[in-house]
Amino acid sequence: xxxxxxxxxxxxxxxxxxxxxxxxxxxxxxxxxxxxxxxxxxxxxxxxxxxxxxxxxxxxxxxxxxxxxxxxxxxxxxxxxxxxxxxxxxxxxxxxxxxxxxxxxxxxxxxxxxxxxxxxxxxxxxxxxxxxxxxxxxxxxxxxxxxxxxxxxxxxxxxxxxxxxxxxxxxxxxxxxxxxxxxxxxxxxxxxxxxxxxxxxxxxxxxxxxxxxxxxxxxxxxxxxxxxxxxxxxxxxxxxxxxxxxxxxxxxxxxxxxxxxxxxxxxxxxxxxxxxxxxxxxxxxxxxxxxxxxxxxxxxxxxxxxxxxxxxxxxxxxxxxxxxxxxxxxxxxxxxxxxxxxxxxxxxxxxxxxxxxxxxxxxxxxxxxxxxxxxxxxxxxxxxxxxxxxxxxxxxxxxxxxxxxxxxxxxxxxxxxxxxxxxxxxxxxxxxxxxxxxxxxxxxxxxxxxxxxxxxxxxxxxxxxxxxxxxxxxxxxxxxxxxxxxxxxxxxxxxxxxxxxxxxxxxxxxxxxxxxxxxxxxxxxxxxxxxxxxxxxxxxxxxxxxxxxxxxxxxxxxxxxxxxxxxxxxxxxxxxxxxxxxxxxxxxxxxxxxxxxxxxxxxxxxxxxxxxxxxxxxxxxxxxxxxxxxxxxxxxxxxxxxxxxxxxxxxxxxxxxxxxxxxxxxxxxxxxxxxxxxxxxxxxxxxxxxxxxxxxxxxxxxxxxxxxxxxxxxxxxxxxxxxxxxxxxxxxxxxxxxxxxxxxxxxxxxxxxxxxxxxxxxxxxxxxxxxxxxxxxxxxxxxxxxxxxxxxxxxxxxxxxxxxxxxxxxxxxxxxxxxxxxxxxxxx
Numbered sequence: 001x002x003x004x005x006x007x008x009x010x011x012x013x014x015x016x017x018x019x020x021x022x023x024x025x026x027x028x029x030x031x032x033x034x035x036x037x038x039x040x041x042x043x044x045x046x047x048x049x050x051x052x053x054x055x056x057x058x059x060x061x062x063x064x065x066x067x068x069x070x071x072x073x074x075x076x077x078x079x080x081x082x083x084x085x086x087x088x089x090x091x092x093x094x095x096x097x098x099x100x101x102x103x104x105x106x107x108x109x110x111x112x113x114x115x116x117x118x119x120x121x122x123x124x125x126x127x128x129x130x131x132x133x134x135x136x137x138x139x140x141x142x143x144x145x146x147x148x149x150x151x152x153x154x155x156x157x158x159x160x161x162x163x164x165x166x167x168x169x170x171x172x173x174x175x176x177x178x179x180x181x182x183x184x185x186x187x188x189x190x191x192x193x194x195x196x197x198x199x200x201x202x203x204x205x206x207x208x209x210x211x212x213x214x215x216x217x218x219x220x221x222x223x224x225x226x227x228x229x230x231x232x233x234x235x236x237x238x239x240x241x242x243x244x245x246x247x248x249x250x251x252x253x254x255x256x257x258x259x260x261x262x263x264x265x266x267x268x269x270x271x272x273x274x275x276x277x278x279x280x281x282x283x284x285x286x287x288x289x290x291x292x293x294x295x296x297x298x299x300x301x302x303x304x305x306x307x308x309x310x311x312x313x314x315x316x317x318x319x320x321x322x323x324x325x326x327x328x329x330x331x332x333x334x335x336x337x338x339x340x341x342x343x344x345x346x347x348x349x350x351x352x353x354x355x356x357x358x359x360x361x362x363x364x365x366x367x368x369x370x371x372x373x374x375x376x377x378x379x380x381x382x383x384x385x386x387x388x389x390x391x392x393x394x395x396x397x398x399x400x401x402x403x404x405x406x407x408x409x410x411x412x413x414x415x416x417x418x419x420x421x422x423x424x425x426x427x428x429x430x431x432x433x434x435x436x437x438x439x440x441x442x443x444x445x446x447x448x449x450x451x452x453x454x455x456x457x458x459x460x461x462x463x464x465x466x467x468x469x470x471x472x473x474x475x476x477x478x479x480x481x482x483x484x485x486x487x488x489x490x491x492x493x494x495x496x497x498x499x500x501x502x503x504x505x506x507x508x509x510x511x512x513x514x515x516x517x518x519x520x521x522x523x524x525x526x527x528x529x530x531x532x533x534x535x536x537x538x539x540x541x542x543x544x545x546x547x548x549x550x551x552x553x554x555x556x557x558x559x560x561x562x563x564x565x566x567x568x569x570x571x572x573x574x575x576x577x578x579x580x581x582x583x584x585x586x587x588x589x590x591x592x593x594x595x596x597x598x599x600x601x602x603x604x605x606x607x608x609x610x611x612x613x614x615x616x617x618x619x620x621x622x623x624x625x626x627x628x629x630x631x632x633x634x635x636x637x638x639x640x641x642x643x644x645x646x647x648x649x650x651x652x653x654x655x656x657x658x659x660x661x662x663x664x665x666x667x668x669x670x671x672x673x674x675x676x677x678x679x680x681x682x683x684x685x686x687x688x689x690x691x692x693x694x695x696x697x698x699x700x701x702x703x704x705x706x707x708x709x710x711x712x713x714x715x716x717x718x719x720x721x722x723x724x725x726x727x728x729x730x731x732x733x734x735x736x737x738x739x740x741x742x743x744x745x746x747x748x749x750x751x752x753x754x755x756x757x758x759x760x761x762x763x764x765x766x767x768x769x770x771x772x773x774x775x776x777x778x779x780x781x782x783x784x785x786x787x788x789x790x791x792x793x794x795x796x797x798x799x800x801x802x803x804x805x806x807x808x809x810x811x812x813x814x815x816x817x818x819x820x821x822x823x824x825x826x827x828x
Contacts, residue, residue, distance in 0.1 A: 002027040005316060006092060006106040008082045009033070012302045013283030014112030015040040015063060016309030022072040024317035030074045031104065033094060035081035036135050039065055044302055046139045047162070050146070051169025060136060085109070085256040087276045108278050108316050111253075111266060112309070115246035115284035115300050124218030129225040130240045133162055142239070146173055151238040153177075155227050157215055159186040161332055163243035164198070167207050168335055170241070178208040178235060180215060180227070182244075189330065190339060190392050191346050193360075193457065193537070193545040194379060197394045197626075200547050201337040204629070204648060209549035246300055248285040261287045265298050270322040272312050280315065282308035289325035292344055292389060292410065293352055299326045329407045336396055336652050340403035343390030343410045344381060356381050356389055358456065359443045360537030362514040363436035364598060365398035367428035373596045374624040374652045375514075377541070378402060380440045386416045386448045391440070396626065396652025398436070405437045416444040443515070443536075452522055453533035455509060457542040460484065465807070466800045468507040473521040474539070477607060478513060480704055481634050484542055485783060486806055487511070492521045503809075504530050511535035511542070513627075514598075540627055589617040595624040595653065602628045603635055606658070610641060613660045618644065621656045632656045675704040676824035677815070683712035683739065684748035685757050685772065689764075691828045692775035698824065699782035706822070707779070708815040709807075710789035713828075714796065715739050717776070717786060717803050734796045742772045780806045787815060 005021060007014045010032055018030055032039060040063035048054045065076035077096065084093040091103050117132035119125055131142050145151065152175060156167045159181030167179045179186075179202070185195040186202075186209075203209055214230040218240065227235045248264045259267045259275035265287040272280050284300035286308070304326045314321035329342040349356045359380050364373045376395035382388050391406040393399045409418055419441025426433055434442075446452045463470065470487040472479050479489040490498050492512065502508060508530050512518040518534040525532040535542065592609050594602040602623045609619055621632070629648055636643040636658060645657040676698040680691050691707065699705045709717050720741040739745050747756040764771060770778065780786065787810040788803055800809060819825050 002029060003107040003316070004029040004105065005031070005108045005110065006104060007032045007110045007112060008092070009112035009114055009283070010039040010076075011041065011043060011112070011114060011283075012305035013114075013309040014110065015068075016306045017110050017112065017282065017313045018068070018074050018309075019072055020310045020313035021316060022074060024313060024319075030072075032068070032074060032076045033080045033082050033092075034076070034078045036137065037078050038136050039063060039068060039076050039078060041136055043134070046133055046136070047165040047169045049139055050142060050166065051172035053169070053172070057136075057140075081252075082113075083252050085253065085258070085279070087257050087279065090278065106278070109280070110309075110312055110316075111258075111274070111279065111281040111285065112283045112305075113249040113252070113285050116249045117242060118245045118247050119242060120215075120244065122215065122217045124220070124225075127218050127220060127225055127240075129238070130218060130242055132242050133166060142241070145239050146170070146175060150223075151175065153224075153237040154239050154241065155180065155235055155237040156241045156243060157227070158241075158243035158245065159183070159211075160243060160245060161187065161330070163241070164202070164332060164334060166241045166243060167202065168205075168333070171205060171207055175238075176208075177206070178210065178237070180210045180213050180229070180235075182212065182214050184212050186211075187332065187339065188347070189328065189341050189345060190394075191379065193541055194339065194377060194392050194394050196544050196547040197377060198332075198334045198337060198339045199549065200544070201334050203549060205335045211549055246284065248298070250285050261296070261298075263298065270324070271315050272308055272323055273315075280312045282312055288323070291325035291327045293348075293354070294325075295352070297326075297328075299328050301326070301328070301330060303329070327407065327410055329403065331400055331403070336648065337394060338396070338399040339392070339394045340399050341390070341392040342403050342407040343388070345390055345392065346381065349381065349389065354389070355384055357384060357444070357447055358382075358536065359440060359447060359454070360515070360541050361436065361439050361443050362537065362540055362598075363434075363439045364432060364596075365395060365436075366430050367432050368596045368598060370428035371595050372397070372429075372624065372653075375598060375626055376402065376436050377537070377544075378436055378440050379537075380406070380416070380419075380444050382416050382444055382448070384448065386444070388414045388416060388419070396624075398431070402436050405435075406440075416441050416448060420445055443519075446519070452519055454536040455533050456536050457545050460509075460542070463509060465805045466803075468509055469502060470509045471502070471511070471521070472539070473510055473512050473517050475604070477604060478539075481603065481631060481638060482539070482543065483783070484511065484539065485780065486808070488808060492517045492524075495521055495524055499525075499528055502530065504528075506531075508532040509535070512538050514538040514540050543627075543630070589613070590619045592619055592621045594628075595622055597623065598625050601625075603631050606632065606635065607639070610639070610658065610660055615660055618657055618659045621654075621658065623654045623656075624652060626652065626654075628654050628656075632658070675706070675818070675822040676826075677706045677708065677819045677822045678824075678826035678828060679815070680707055680709045680713035680716060680828050681711055682748070682828055683715035683745055685742075685745040685760065686747055686749070687828050688713075688716045688742065688745060689760075689772050689775065691826075692772060692779055694826065695779045695784050696775060696782065699779060699784045703824075704822075705779065705782075705784035706787060706815070706818040707784060708787050708789060708810075708818075710792045711796070712738075714788060714792055714798055714803070715745060716742055716772075717788060717807050718742075718798070719802055719804055720744075732797070734798070738796070742776065745772075776804070785818075789815075 005028055007018055018032055021030055042060045042062055045054055045060055068074045068076050079097045081095045082092045083095050091105050095101050117134055154170045154175045154177050156163050156179045167177050171177045185192050186199045187195050216228045216230050219226045224236050224238050225240055250264050257276050261267055266274055266281040266285050268274055268281050268286050274281050283305040287296050287298055290297045311321040311323050327343050331340040361378050362375050365376050366373050374396040376393055378393045381390040388410050393403050419437050424435045472483050472487045472489045473492040475491050508525055510518045510521050515538040522532045522534040602625050640661055642659040644659055648654050695705050715738055718741045786807045788807050790809050790811050
């Protein structure tokens with residue numbers, strides 16, 4: 001006797017189950033109920049129809065009711081909503097637009113209702129200019145709206161996969177786009193430093209980003225819609241896309257007896273059976289087992305839904321298939337960049353209390369000498385014993401296959417040693433002899449076996465400056481183009497000859513650009529008796545993690561009248577004095593193709609080439625290293641060059657046009673080095689203020705500033721309060737006589753028994769002049785280097801812990817080395 005099988009919902013899970021069932025059972029009666037007009041469509045492709053990547057709407061239709069009937073003899077009933085289930089009678093109640101309400105019986109029932117967009121209960125939520133993205137009718141309405149006249153701007157609320165994809169495609173459709181995200185980052189399946197790379201790609205492609213912002217409500221305007229934020233600002237636009245997440249569409253099951261989880265997901269076992277006999281469930285509406293840790297979760301992805309539909313069909317047909325769970329492998333296109341992830345991220349591991357280690361590498365997508373290579377940022381998470389827990393990657397090429405390789409390793413319980421041993425396909429256009437997956441495995445193995453100790457960018461705040469040295473082992477050019485505050489610079493190639501400059505009683509925290517030179521330096525230092533650890537992912541990861549969206553402009557605050565041409569009230573502010581133009585120069589004097597070179601190669605070659613040019617000549621540079629986009633902006637500012645044009649193509653290639661100015665500052669010219677040094681000998685308040693004002697001005701103009709505090713000048717950088725410090729008798733005498741810290745300094749003239757300093761500080765406050773303490777903080781924030789003279793400290797009995805944390809300890813030789821490269825040297 002043939003079975004009668006009802007399926008509630010089509011798309012991925014339901015349609016897959018129906019097709020598989022027919023292949024397994026030619027005689028079964030199969031009916032699909034779909035409350036929308038389309039039975040099987042490419043819902044993952046909907047945003048790309050908006051952006052024009054998919055120009056033919058019909059290509060979104062995977063299968064039609066007629067096609068299902070002709071090929072599979074399946075009865076497809078669209079515009080038919082199942083509103084109730086009676087498991088005792090084995091019937092469902094159906095509401096059809098034409099037939100009205102009727103009852104249908106079943107032998108087996110498959111639930112595939114999917115998930116629906118969350119619409120928060122906010123004032124104005126029913127505004128017709130608010131859209132969600134779930135179905136083809138949804139996307140039709142959005143397409144119609146953006147195609148109508150006078151539509152220029154849009155706001156996307158939510159920075160998940162759908163929100164990011166819609167923001168990109170609305171931008172591709174020609175609209176101004178602002179994306180609002182309540183968290184401090186986009187795409188929470190990614191850890192912050194990798195999500196930052198994707199966010200930066202969006203911003204560089206013209207999408208305005210607002211993080212850590214909550215929407216309070218919506219209101220209608222004469223033209224467009226207003227979006228009110230929790231901080232009081234109101235943004236205006238022509239339409240709003242609501243993409244803050246999804247919730248299972250299971251309200252019709254409330255009285256069915258089918259068990260639901262706390263968030264409304266259908267609870268199933270490994271056979272995908274619900275709590276009620278003869279009722280199965282698949283897709284976005286079910287609660288699944290996360291395979292790595294065995295916890296329950298919900299992962300709304302098309303791949304798992306298709307597999308689940310197939311397994312349910314097997315079970316009904318008498319096969320013993322089971323669903324083992326989901327590890328959450330996913331991928332997203334963000335303009336020219338790709339992001340992919342599999343397994344657990346750091347947030348999940350911390351929440352579950354799982355001990356883990358991480359490593360970040362930046363290998364090339366394929367052999368760097370073959371054209372078109374670009375860097376991949378690949379993060380690996382693993383247990384201390386080496387079991388792979390998760391991985392994430394971002395880049396312009398080759399990201400998908402690397403995450404897929406690691407996803408397979410995780411599926412089979414892989415170890416990091418397995419990653420080192422994988423034999424992956426190699427030819428120069430496709431990979432390197434040591435594939436990025438191998439490289440991540442090697443780096444992780446070094447950590448697990450104790451050959452290197454690492455630290456992460458977010459552990460820098462835990463470093464104790466008085467007990468450690470932050471050492472940049474990149475070239476001087478790289479260091480000056482950007483570095484971690486508080487670090488000193490000794491190139492890895494000079495390290496062996498300059499070991500005497502390092503205090504072996506202190507921990508050495510090493511970093512380079514991507515971690516490789518840092519690893520080499522750590523091995524040198526370790527084998528010379530130093531305690532050392534290397535920054536995982538290097539300065540590139542540190543800098544990427546510092547990314548913050550362009551600030552909200554106070555000049556565009558809400559006027560509650562929508563007088564903003566319906567464009568989101570965001571102003572992108574350039575922080576550099578260089579302003580790249582969007583129009584390419586028609587002619588350039590010289591060309592330089594640096595594709596395939598990794599940092600610091602592009603920057604070094606640009607400098608060498610620019611040194612050969614005459615004033616007024618221009619250089620067009622093409623590079624594939626993603627970091628070059630920010631590097632060349634910083635270098636142009638530092639060198640005095642003019643950055644005429646800067647853009648990144650969809651394939652990730654960066655093109656810059658640089659002009660050599662007649663007043664260009666040449667980095668290695670002893671007379672024109674953009675650096676200033678000063679000796680602060682005095683401990684008088686007025687002289688200290690003068691020195692810090694000069695230092696801040698020089699740093700703000702792009703100069704590297706070194707302040708060398710010696711003898712009485714050391715009082716400027718002493719802490720106000722410290723724990724008791726052991727001192728000699730002479731040291732205790734100095735301690736009694738000397739002022740402790742900047743707030744205790746006297747005046748060189750008109751001290752007036754301590755009244756003078758109070759008068760000066762009062763005048764500064766009244767005239768909005770920063771205090772000495774604020775000037776010190778500002779100088780440090782701008783990268784000024786504060787150096788305490790070791791000899792003076794020894795003579796005066798001052799210990800390192802008495803000085804503010806950001807101070808570097810150095811000798812006269814160090815100061816003279818800095819002064820020899822500067823064109824300003826002051827003695828105060």
